[in-house]
Amino acid sequence: MxxxxxxxxxxxxxxxxxxxxxxxxxxxxxxxxxxWIYVSPASSPRLGHAKFPHFSVxxxxxxxxxxxxxSERRSAxxxxxxSSSFCLxxxxxxxxxxxxxxxxxxxxxxxxxxxxxxxxVKRTIFLDNLSPQVTEAVVKKALGQFxxxxxxxxxxNLTIPYPIPQAALVEMENEKQAKGIVAELTSYPFMxxxxxxxxxxxxxxxxxxxxxxxxxxxKIQVRCVETxxxxxxxxxxxxxxxxxxxxxxxxMVKHLLDEEEKIHKKQEETLQGxxxxxxxxxxxxxxxTSARLARQxxxxxxxx
Amino acid sequence: MDHLEDPSNDAPRxxxxxxxxxxxxxxxxxxxxxxxxxxxxxxxxxxxxxxNELGEPHIGKIVKLWQQPDNKRKVKLVWFFRPNELxxxxxxxxxxxxxxxxxxxxxxxxNINPLEVIVGKxxxxxxxxxxxxxxxxxxxxxxxxxxxxxxxxxQSFTISENFDEKIAGVEVKYFLxxxxxxxxxxxxxxxxxxxxxxxxxxxxxxxxxxxxxxLENAENNSIKPAATxxxxxADIVSKLSGQCLPDKRxxxxxxxxxxxxxxxxxxxxxKNISHSGLVDxxxxxKMNIPAQVMNATRLNKNEVxxxxxxxxxxxxxxSSEMRSDAPVDKILKRMDTNASKEAMSHPSFQKPKMExxxxxxxxxxxxxxxxxxxxxxxxxxxxxxxDGPEKKSPLLAMTKKHSDTEVLQVTRRPDVDKSKWFKMxxxxxxxxxxxxxxLVFVENLDPSYASSEVEDxxxxxxxxxxxxxxxxxxxxxxxxxxxxxxxFKTRDAADLAVSKINRGCILxxxxxxxxxxxxxxxxxxxSIRGHLSVNKFLTREARxxxxxxxxxxxxxxxxxxxxxxxxxxxLAGRSLKILHREQADxxxxxxxxxxxK
Numbered sequence: 001m002x003x004x005x006x007x008x009x010x011x012x013x014x015x016x017x018x019x020x021x022x023x024x025x026x027x028x029x030x031x032x033x034x035x036w037i038y039v040s041p042a043s044s045p046r047l048g049h050a051k052f053p054h055f056s057v058x059x060x061x062x063x064x065x066x067x068x069x070x071s072e073r074r075s076a077x078x079x080x081x082x083s084s085s086f087c088l089x090x091x092x093x094x095x096x097x098x099x100x101x102x103x104x105x106x107x108x109x110x111x112x113x114x115x116x117x118x119x120x121v122k123r124t125i126f127l128d129n130l131s132p133q134v135t136e137a138v139v140k141k142a143l144g145q146f147x148x149x150x151x152x153x154x155x156x157n158l159t160i161p162y163p164i165p166q167a168a169l170v171e172m173e174n175e176k177q178a179k180g181i182v183a184e185l186t187s188y189p190f191m192x193x194x195x196x197x198x199x200x201x202x203x204x205x206x207x208x209x210x211x212x213x214x215x216x217x218x219k220i221q222v223r224c225v226e227t228x229x230x231x232x233x234x235x236x237x238x239x240x241x242x243x244x245x246x247x248x249x250x251x252m253v254k255h256l257l258d259e260e261e262k263i264h265k266k267q268e269e270t271l272q273g274x275x276x277x278x279x280x281x282x283x284x285x286x287x288x289t290s291a292r293l294a295r296q297x298x299x300x301x302x303x304x
Numbered sequence: 305m306d307h308l309e310d311p312s313n314d315a316p317r318x319x320x321x322x323x324x325x326x327x328x329x330x331x332x333x334x335x336x337x338x339x340x341x342x343x344x345x346x347x348x349x350x351x352x353x354x355x356n357e358l359g360e361p362h363i364g365k366i367v368k369l370w371q372q373p374d375n376k377r378k379v380k381l382v383w384f385f386r387p388n389e390l391x392x393x394x395x396x397x398x399x400x401x402x403x404x405x406x407x408x409x410x411x412x413x414x415n416i417n418p419l420e421v422i423v424g425k426x427x428x429x430x431x432x433x434x435x436x437x438x439x440x441x442x443x444x445x446x447x448x449x450x451x452x453x454x455x456x457x458x459q460s461f462t463i464s465e466n467f468d469e470k471i472a473g474v475e476v477k478y479f480l481x482x483x484x485x486x487x488x489x490x491x492x493x494x495x496x497x498x499x500x501x502x503x504x505x506x507x508x509x510x511x512x513x514x515x516x517x518x519l520e521n522a523e524n525n526s527i528k529p530a531a532t533x534x535x536x537x538a539d540i541v542s543k544l545s546g547q548c549l550p551d552k553r554x555x556x557x558x559x560x561x562x563x564x565x566x567x568x569x570x571x572x573x574x575k576n577i578s579h580s581g582l583v584d585x586x587x588x589x590k591m592n593i594p595a596q597v598m599n600a601t602r603l604n605k606n607e608v609x610x611x612x613x614x615x616x617x618x619x620x621x622x623s624s625e626m627r628s629d630a631p632v633d634k635i636l637k638r639m640d641t642n643a644s645k646e647a648m649s650h651p652s653f654q655k656p657k658m659e660x661x662x663x664x665x666x667x668x669x670x671x672x673x674x675x676x677x678x679x680x681x682x683x684x685x686x687x688x689x690x691d692g693p694e695k696k697s698p699l700l701a702m703t704k705k706h707s708d709t710e711v712l713q714v715t716r717r718p719d720v721d722k723s724k725w726f727k728m729x730x731x732x733x734x735x736x737x738x739x740x741x742x743l744v745f746v747e748n749l750d751p752s753y754a755s756s757e758v759e760d761x762x763x764x765x766x767x768x769x770x771x772x773x774x775x776x777x778x779x780x781x782x783x784x785x786x787x788x789x790x791x792f793k794t795r796d797a798a799d800l801a802v803s804k805i806n807r808g809c810i811l812x813x814x815x816x817x818x819x820x821x822x823x824x825x826x827x828x829x830x831s832i833r834g835h836l837s838v839n840k841f842l843t844r845e846a847r848x849x850x851x852x853x854x855x856x857x858x859x860x861x862x863x864x865x866x867x868x869x870x871x872x873x874x875l876a877g878r879s880l881k882i883l884h885r886e887q888a889d890x891x892x893x894x895x896x897x898x899x900x901k
Contacts, residue, residue: 238894
């Protein structure tokens with residue numbers, strides 16, 4: 001996008017989205033700036049040692065103290081300018097640039113870190129349908145028979161507005177142990193501080209980790225679409241489609257949870273019925289009714 | 305010393321715009337009306353972001369631009385205050401995107417800063433109900449970055465809706481909304497005498513051959529002998545310049561003079577178009593006149609104002625005399641002849657003078673060179689104006705609209721905000737951010753993105769620092785859409801981010817537009833479905849056996865119930881899988897319609 005230099009009407013005083021985005025790019029480029037730093041030979045043995053920045057933006061003051069600080073800043077600047085004849089001026093890049101250089105890890109380190117993360121994913125299992133009573137100690141004790149549990153990390157529910165079962169990521173000592181747990185828990189229903197719903201185990205995936213590192217070689221280019229662009233309408237349609245799909249997804253989740261609720265109630269009724277039967281039998285045995293009836297009918301209930 | 309590097313390679317492209325005048329005690333301070341950096345034009349009274357090391361950039365309005373003798377560029381900014389900076393003085397809840405204009409006298413009103421502190425432009429709209437303030441349209445309000453209708457007096461620390469006539473020596477109309485007509489109006493900013501000195505227009509050169517030649521021609525053609533004062537000569541030159549310019553818009557004087565010469569002007573312009581090579585030379589030579597005329601006009605107007613004469617009536621009389629005594633076509637022919645003579649004899653004309661006269665002629669030649677260079681600069685500026693109508697064609701307009709979409713390369717942001725000494729648990733941080741109003745929920749991300757990549761995207765598109773955390777993909781999460789919680793530093797930043805993302809359109813590489821909302825979704829506790837209490841009838845040994853975790857044995861009621869749960873989960877998984885597959889197909893179908901994906 002080019003603009004006529006003297007065309008003040010188009011430059012204008014109204015910043016549109018395009019201007020804002022151009023400014024965004026300009027900000028990135030302009031972040032590569034430097035400061036003039038005055039260094040006094042008498043105060044510093046090395047020329048590279050910075051004394052203080054020559055200038056800084058004076059923020060607006062909101063109180064008397066801030067005003068005094070602003071005055072002190074201006075007076076400090078004046079002192080600096082007054083002593084310019086005895087100083088040398090060096091160009092030193094801003095701390096942001098240096099920090100950016102330091103923080104930008106070399107590609108090899110990033111790749112190594114990502115590979116380590118992949119290894120971690122391989123030896124991690126995803127546990128689902130956990131009881132609310134399950135804690136890290138319970139998991140370590142329960143899975144201790146399969147191997148050594150290195151780390152336990154529960155996955156909180158932050159987005160689904162319904163009560164869903166608890167899930168967790170469990171890192172084992174090696175990949176073999178992780179595979180063994182998955183195979184064992186898939187073959188037989190495994191209860192962990194709760195019954196009769198079994199715990200489900202799956203191999204972990206990359207997207208399950210909230211603190212996963214970025215893919216080293218990925219380059220992301222985002223497009224900021226203006227209202228005049230033909231894709232703007234398509235993008236709005238995509239937004240509406242996403243909202244609709246999200247609503248459908250939540251509706252499906254709610255339906256599935258309702259089905260689970262039905263199964264839960266059904267099993268609870270079954271368990272209560274069995275409990276009543278057991279209670280009645282125990283009552284007959286304790287009261288001696290069964291012995292009396294046996295003697296009357298001439299039956300032998302003992303094993304003798 | 306490792307950081308020492310030549311900054312010329314990294315320095316952005318910079319160019320000053322229109323010059324306003326000179327100032328200072330020695331008249332060596334150059335004042336400008338605008339400047340351009342990296343193809344972005346900043347003008348006087350633009351609202352800008354100013355660099356701030358501590359957090360969000362400051363918002364200010366440019367009221368003065370100048371360059372010092374040591375080539376340092378300076379800018380004077382009048383500040384706006386954000387609501388969070390005035391928490392102790394605000395008695396009510398500020399509006400969304402509201403800021404406050406600084407007024408009064410004292411610290412905090414305005415500052416003189418290096419030009420490098422400007423990091424971007426922003427749009428600030430005034431919504432004050434006042435006759436001096438043109439009311440903004442709904443579109444302007446919607447697209448504005450900030451709005452203001454109140455002021456903060458930095459002297460009395462009060463917030464009010466009263467606007468003084470002048471703020472920091474500038475008329476209040478330049479701080480309010482302005483129409484297109486006001487953009488070209490001349491500014492009336494007074495210079496700071498303590499620091500910079502008075503602002504003086506550029507003086508006109510005393511040795512100007514063209515007015516003298518024109519006077520001689522006028523005398524030869526029996527024009528009434530005008531006074532030898534410089535004022536009248538300047539008037540005559542200004543009229544001729546009005547007739548030469550192809551742009552007919554301008555002062556009423558020019559309109560009057562152009563009425564009689566429409567045909568000639570059009571014919572001259574057509575000739576210029578038909579003969580590109582020859583016409584360029586002639587036209588460039590003709591453009592030498594307006595440069596001098598502009599200076600003459602400035603001096604002329606100053607003298608007229610100082611003398612108290614009625615300039616318009618006087619100029620009209622002169623124009624009528626000129627029209628009656630000397631036809632326009634004759635004058636144009638003479639000017640063409642003069643231009644061609646100058647062009648043809650310019651090289652040979654200089655050499656004899658240097659050889660014959662010596663020091664005096666060399667000074668004159670140097671002076672001419674300076675004038676020519678200045679004229680060429682102005683001519684270059686003028687030719688760009690001529691190219692203006694070409695950009696108004698519909699094809700160019702369509703091309704321009706299509707190219708408005710910007711593709712931004714996401715780059716790593718500086719991680720200065722991340723603390724390595726103490727890290728709060730993420731759930732606690734979310735709760736805290738929710739209370740402070742700085743939490744934003746971003747949706748429709750690529751599920752494979754990492755938290756750091758989301759932070760980079762936000763920084764690149766919105767220029768806001770944040771901390772992000774991707775939502776893990778668990779059982780009931782939609783695998784087609786990624787979600788993330790983003791924590792900004794301030795509530796204003798969060799509001800700005802929500803506004804920008806939802807009102808605009810940011811497309812990710814996979815074609816998904818970003819969506820966001822504020823706040824944390826209230827979620828209930830974990831479910832206990834399927835986990836029945838069996839403590840009623842189990843013995844102590846049995847309860848311990850259950851808590852130690854075990855595999856269920858076949859032919860038991862526990863095993864049957866477990867199998868029932870397995871079946872239910874399998875059916876649920878298949879249902880979700882089918883739904884997500886259908887949704888993915890639908891998304892893919894719509895994304896195919898994106899043209900420049």
